[in-house]
Amino acid sequence: MTEEEVEGMQRFKVGELVVDPGTPILMEGSNSPQLFTALHGMGLRFRHLENGERQVINFVFPGDFLGLQAGLMGEMGHSVEATTKMTLCVFNRSELWSYIRADPERGFELAWLAAVEEHFLGETLTTVGQRTALQAIAWAFVRIYLRVKACGNGGDGAIRFPFKQKDLADALGLSLVHTNKTIGILKSRQLIGWTGEEVLIHDLAGLAKVGLTTVSKPKNRPIM
Amino acid sequence: MTEEEVEGMQRFKVGELVVDPGTPILMEGSNSPQLFTALHGMGLRFRHLENGERQVINFVFPGDFLGLQAGLMGEMGHSVEATTKMTLCVFNRSELWSYIRADPERGFELAWLAAVEEHFLGETLTTVGQRTALQAIAWAFVRIYLRVKACGNGGDGAIRFPFKQKDLADALGLSLVHTNKTIGILKSRQLIGWTGEEVLIHDLAGLAKVGLTTVSKPKNRPIM
C-alpha cells in the first residue's frame, strides 16, 4: 500500500486499536463490521481444516489491509491473529461503499490490493505444491526478507521475525520437525541465521538460488 | 460473474476470439494489451518453476475473467492456456480505466472478482498444504462439480471435464502415478466415475466427507 493510499484511508478511520499478542482480529467465515490496516506489529492469516490442521495463508506486516474479503464478499476466507502487540487502523465496513464512490480510483485501489494478494497466493501455492522442503524454506526467507525490507524495517541483512518455526511449517505445509531440520541445513550452509525473533539473511543470492526464485524489485501500483 | 456484469462488460468488448486446444492465451510475466472473458470452453491457469515443474493454479470455466492481474498490476502472475476449443470475449487493457471511471460500482466489481479469486486460492493452498492425497482429490471433485454446475452445465451428477489426470495432479501438487491410484480408490468406493471427458459424481456428500469439506451454496456478490 502506498503512502497516499494510507493517507486517503486515514480519512475514513474510526479509530485505532491496540491488541496484545495472540488476539484474534478477524474470524474465518465471519462478516466483521470492522476492517483494519496494520500500522505496527505482525500477525498471521490462516485457515483451519475440519481435522484441526492449520494452513498459514501468509504473514501480516505493517501496511497490510485486513478484512478485504469481508468488505467485498461479506465473509472472510481466513482468520487473522496478532502475533506481536499490534496497533490497527480501524474502519467501518459500512463506509467502504462510500469510500469507493468518492473517487473511482478508490475501487481501483481495492482491486489492486486484492490482485496483489492473489498474485502472491499463486506464488505460495506453487511453492507448497512443487518445491521441496529445502527449496520452499529458502524461498520463504527470500520473500519475507524482501517484504519486510519493503516496509522500511531491517536495513542490512537482519530483520525482525517474531514467529515460531511452527508458523513457518504451517505456512509451507511441512511438519515442525522437518522444518526445524531443514532450517538447520540452511544455517549450516551459512545462508541464514535465526535466533529468537531475529533472522539474518547472510546470502540472499544463494538463498534465492536454493529456493529456485529470483530477487526482483517489487512493483508499485501503476497510475493509469 | 453475474449476468449483469457480463452485460456491462460486453459494451467494452472489442470482439470475440476463438482459439484451438493448447493455445496460449496469456503468459506469466507478460503485460497483455488484451483481457478476456471465457464464453465457451475450458482452460488452465498455471505457473512454471525454474526446474520445469508446473503448478496448475485453477481450472478456467465459462464466465471466468482472464487477465485481471495484467489489467491491474501490469503483469500476469500465471499463464492461461486453452484446454478445449474456446471462444473468448476480448477487451482492451487500455479501456479498463475508462470502464472503472464510468461507474464507481465497476471498480467494486473488479475488486470483488479479485477477492473471490483470492478466497478460492486460499482454500486451494490449504488443500495442497494440509490435505492428504485422497482428501485433496475428493475436495477437488467437490469444488469442480459445484463450479461447473454453477455455470449451468451438468444437471445431474455428470459434468464435462476435458482435463488430463496430469492436470489434476499438477493442481494438487501430486505425482501423476499417485493421482491415478488415488482416483482409483475413489472409483472403487463408488464415489466418482471418470471416463474420457466425463466425470460422474455418484455421492457428493460422501466425497465431501472424505475431502474434509462442506457443500455450501455459492454466494452472489452483495449489492451494497
Next chain:
DNA sequence: CGATCCTTTGAGCGCAGTCAAGGCGCGTGG
C-alpha cells in the same frame, strides 16, 4: 526452581514419488 513453551535431535515408519512396463484407444499411413 518447577512450569511452560520452544527448539533441537534421534529413530523408525509410511505416504507419496520415481522408475519401469504394459494396456488401450485412436489416428495415420503403408
Next chain:
DNA sequence: CCACGCGCCTTGACTGCGCTCAAAGGATCG
C-alpha cells in the same frame, strides 16, 4: 485393412522425503 506410433491411463516394484513418536536441552517467567 492392418501395422504402427502416439498419448494417456493403469499397474507393479522399489525408493526416499517428510511425518510421527519420543525425549532431551534451553529460555523465560511467576
